[in-house]
Amino acid sequence: MKFIDELEKYSELEYEDFFRKITDDDIINILNKPSINRLDYLALLSPIAENHLEAIARRANQDTVRNFGRVMQLFTPMYIANYCMNQCVYCGFNHENKLKRVKLSMEEIKVEGKVIAQTGLKHVLILTGESQEHSSPDYILQAVENLKEIFSSISIEIYSLQEAEYKRAVEAGVDGMTMFQEVYDADIYRELHLAGPKSDYAFRLDAPERACRAGMRTVNIGALLGLNDWRKEAFLTGVHADYLQRKYSHVEIAVSTPRMRPAVGGFPPRVLVEDMNIVQYITAYRIFMPRSGITLSSRESASLRNRLAHLGVTKMSAGVTTAVGGHSKGEEVSQFDISDNRSVREMSTMLYSEGYQPIYKDWQALV
Amino acid sequence: MNDRLKIGNQELSSRLFLGTGKFSSNKIMPGAIAAAKAQVVTVALRRADQAYPEENILNYIPKDCILMPNTSGARTAEEAVRIARMSRAMGCGDWIKIEVISDNRYLLPDNQETIKATKILADEGFVVLPYMSPDLMSAKRLVEAGAAAVMPLGAPIGSNRGLQTKELLRILIEEIELPIIVDAGIGKPSEAVEAMEMGAAAVLVNTAVATANDPVAMAEAFHLAVKAGRQAYLAGLGRVMQSNASASSPLTGFLHE
Numbered sequence: 001m002k003f004i005d006e007l008e009k010y011s012e013l014e015y016e017d018f019f020r021k022i023t024d025d026d027i028i029n030i031l032n033k034p035s036i037n038r039l040d041y042l043a044l045l046s047p048i049a050e051n052h053l054e055a056i057a058r059r060a061n062q063d064t065v066r067n068f069g070r071v072m073q074l075f076t077p078m079y080i081a082n083y084c085m086n087q088c089v090y091c092g093f094n095h096e097n098k099l100k101r102v103k104l105s106m107e108e109i110k111v112e113g114k115v116i117a118q119t120g121l122k123h124v125l126i127l128t129g130e131s132q133e134h135s136s137p138d139y140i141l142q143a144v145e146n147l148k149e150i151f152s153s154i155s156i157e158i159y160s161l162q163e164a165e166y167k168r169a170v171e172a173g174v175d176g177m178t179m180f181q182e183v184y185d186a187d188i189y190r191e192l193h194l195a196g197p198k199s200d201y202a203f204r205l206d207a208p209e210r211a212c213r214a215g216m217r218t219v220n221i222g223a224l225l226g227l228n229d230w231r232k233e234a235f236l237t238g239v240h241a242d243y244l245q246r247k248y249s250h251v252e253i254a255v256s257t258p259r260m261r262p263a264v265g266g267f268p269p270r271v272l273v274e275d276m277n278i279v280q281y282i283t284a285y286r287i288f289m290p291r292s293g294i295t296l297s298s299r300e301s302a303s304l305r306n307r308l309a310h311l312g313v314t315k316m317s318a319g320v321t322t323a324v325g326g327h328s329k330g331e332e333v334s335q336f337d338i339s340d341n342r343s344v345r346e347m348s349t350m351l352y353s354e355g356y357q358p359i360y361k362d363w364q365a366l367v
Numbered sequence: 368m369n370d371r372l373k374i375g376n377q378e379l380s381s382r383l384f385l386g387t388g389k390f391s392s393n394k395i396m397p398g399a400i401a402a403a404k405a406q407v408v409t410v411a412l413r414r415a416d417q418a419y420p421e422e423n424i425l426n427y428i429p430k431d432c433i434l435m436p437n438t439s440g441a442r443t444a445e446e447a448v449r450i451a452r453m454s455r456a457m458g459c460g461d462w463i464k465i466e467v468i469s470d471n472r473y474l475l476p477d478n479q480e481t482i483k484a485t486k487i488l489a490d491e492g493f494v495v496l497p498y499m500s501p502d503l504m505s506a507k508r509l510v511e512a513g514a515a516a517v518m519p520l521g522a523p524i525g526s527n528r529g530l531q532t533k534e535l536l537r538i539l540i541e542e543i544e545l546p547i548i549v550d551a552g553i554g555k556p557s558e559a560v561e562a563m564e565m566g567a568a569a570v571l572v573n574t575a576v577a578t579a580n581d582p583v584a585m586a587e588a589f590h591l592a593v594k595a596g597r598q599a600y601l602a603g604l605g606r607v608m609q610s611n612a613s614a615s616s617p618l619t620g621f622l623h624e
Contacts, residue, residue, distance in 0.1 A: 065578045067525045069389020120419045152416075217442075250442045250469035291471060355391045361416040363440055366449050 004205055006243050007184065007236065015232055019046040027052045031059055036288055041238050044284035045231045053280060060283035060312045063290040072351050073315040073359045074344060075123035076116055077157070079324045079335065080104045080143055084129030086159075086196030088182070090227070092263035092335045093129045095196065099264055102324045103134050109143045113150040115328045119319050119344035122152040122361035125178065127335075130159035130197060137165050141172045148173045153363040155218065159197065160207035166214030173367040176218035177211040178295075179204070180258065183227040184236035188270075192227060208240070212248035217363070219244065219251055220295055225278070226260030226269030234281040238288055245292065254293030254315070257281055261299045263336040275304055279311060286312030298340040302350075305340055309354050318347035370601065372546060372568055375462070375494035375515045377433060381406040382563065383593040384435070384548065385586070386573025388414075389525075393427040395582050400429060403586035408432045409464050409571065411439040412454045425459070435496065437464035444483035451488050463488060464518070465497040474524045478505040482512050489513025498550050501535035506543050516545050518571065521562065522552025525574045529558040533565075540566045556585075556592035563596025564604065 022043045030040045031052070043049065044056060081103035084093040092099070104112060116124060126143060128135035135158070144154055155176030156169060166177065183189050186201050193199040208219045221240055223233035237255055245253040257278060260269040282294060296305060296313040298320040305316065319342070321327055322334040342350070348358040371378040385405040390396055400408060408428050415436075416423045428434060436454040441447035444467060451463045465488070467480040481497045482505060489495045494515045499505055501519035509517050519539055522528035529552060530536060540547050546568030553559050559570050572589050579585035 065389075066527060066574060069574070069577055070391035071389060120422065122416060122418075245472055249471055252471055291474065352392060357390060357392050358422070359414065360419060360422050361414055363413050364450075364453065366446055 022046045022048050041288035042235050056283045060286040064312050067291050068314050071357045071359050073362050074318045076319050077125045079127045081128040081135040082324050083131035083134035086130050086198040087194040089192050090267040097264050110146050112328045113147045117150045120360045124151045125155045127157045144172050160204050163210040166211045170215045173365050177216045178220040179207045180222040182224045185228045188228050212251045220254040222256035225273045230273045230277050256295040261336040282312045298338040301339040319344040379406050382569040384571040389577035396427040398583045399586040402583045404590045407435050409435040409437045412436045413440045435462040435464050437466050439466045441467050442469040444480040447484040448487050462494045482508045485514050486512035501532045506539050518548045518550040520551040521549050524551045527554025556588045559592040560596035564599045
């Protein structure tokens with residue numbers, strides 16, 4: 001069975017009807033359970049649960065501190081190419097957008113890696129657009145080969161690969177894979193992904209599972225908030241994480257909660273997602289999946305990130321640029337505008353002042 | 368009183384082992400270790416970062432402590448063995464706490480893989496302390512594999528739920544000749560007392576100290592608890608009256624009729 005079959009079970013779910021029946025007592029009862037099921041999680045995502053946000057947040061804080069401690073893992077993204085065949089209407093790298101297309105040479109990748117390493121970070125996330133010509137698996141794995149000496153853990157956030165290609169990546173020393181489904185609603189997905197390999201909804205949906213089967217240590221999924229009703233997308237992301245974690249218990253399943261940011265192309269969010277909604281999503285997910293990682297990017301503002309550090313997040317980006325070669329060459333054309341420009345040092349200072357230890361190294365690749 | 372705990376070729380006066388994960392800052396650690404009077408300190412090798420001294424956890428552990436690196440993050444015996452060898456190569460000594468977890472939902476250890484790793488590393492001369500689910504046959508196999516002590520869990524890591532596995536721990540304490548060190552689950556000093564009263568050789572505490580509002584004060588509370596529990600065990604617990612105790616003897620009274 002694949003996740004697409006699991007997802008089918010929820011295709012008839014009447015969310016509005018379900019939410020209407022949830023009462024304040026239901027929320028209080030759920031918060032008193034030692035562990036909660038999928039529908040309890042959905043109840044915590046309901047409008048009525050907003051009345052209990054402080055209690056939900058308290059529980060999420062306790063669950064996080066017990067399971068992860070007072071620590072926050074740091075990492076930074078490294079964009080190495082922005083050529084892309086896809087036409088995702090909301091993305092700055094959209095094939096149709098007129099922007100300067102670049103890719104780093106292996107020498108430039110090493111320089112970029114060394115600049116990042118000077119900040120003390122040992123975890124890096126490599127990103128590319130989707131282009132077999134310019135950023136093929138061979139090119140990406142060659143980059144990994146060049147970065148292995150510099151970083152103790154390398155993750156990739158690239159296009160969907162075949163299982164055999166994920167295996168090659170693992171053997172090359174990649175230990176983490178990030179893949180956002182963007183939107184779980186298949187109809188909306190079709191509307192927003194007009195052309196290119198990424199327009200294949202099912203192939204992308206199955207990618208995290210292929211990575212799990214291939215032996216990836218960490219698999220990080222997520223929905224891009226702003227494309228559909230956030231409550232549904234948050235629920236289905238949670239179901240996806242739960243499905244993967246049960247089936248592949250040796251893999252660390254994590255989620256991200258990315259919210260749409262302004263990008264080249266100027267596509268506006270279809271749905272407004274407020275700070276309160278992000279808080280409800282992160283805290284509800286934490287209670288549902290108490291040992292799962294939650295990754296927070298610099299799409300969110302510095303002030304909100306400072307607060308979210310207490311509510312369930314376990315991993316944060318720092319010293320971020322979303323431009324190709326941005327760490328060594330400065331910003332030119334970025335994938336999207338970030339909101340939190342703080343350096344690794346500034347993030348560490350903030351975390352210590354909030355009572356959290358920044359973790360620069362949390363794994364040593366054994367390959 | 369010369370009540371020493373012998374592990375490998377070390378004799379320890381402290382029966383409280385301390386974990387170092389989850390602290391809000393490495394700087395708190397020396398104070399917590401001192402307050403706990405801990406002699407054995409465990410460190411996740413995956414976090415040791417020799418390239419960054421300021422953030423390297425190893426630099427915050429007093430030199431007179433016995434370092435017990437752990438293989439946290441290992442999912443198989445093979446990975447645990449590789450981490451252990453890396454630890455030795457880094458100069459972290461011969462003690463190793465084996466932690467093999469391939470279950471990210473509950474963080475329960477994989478006893479079979481743990482036994483395999485213990486055998487390989489004990490043969491290579493490591494002092495091996497395996498973390499395990501309390502199961503008698505697995506504990507016996509760990510003894511045969513060459514473990515220096517056996518470290519069963521009281522409850523899953525980070526759960527702070529106390530001695531949920533109490534009856535199984537009691538059986539291990541009775542049946543296994545090696546020191547039994549209760550690792551994971553102990554959330555309160557009273558639970559450490561309970562484990563020590565039962566005859567555990569030591570306890571390993573991390574989350575309960577690291578995530579307390581005042582970790583140093585909590586470390587001291589655990590020191591006192593472990594000391595009290597050990598002393599009570601050595602003193603021999605007195606008779607505890609059952610609540611249904613009765614003066615008459617319905618079963619043997621006939622002997623006196």
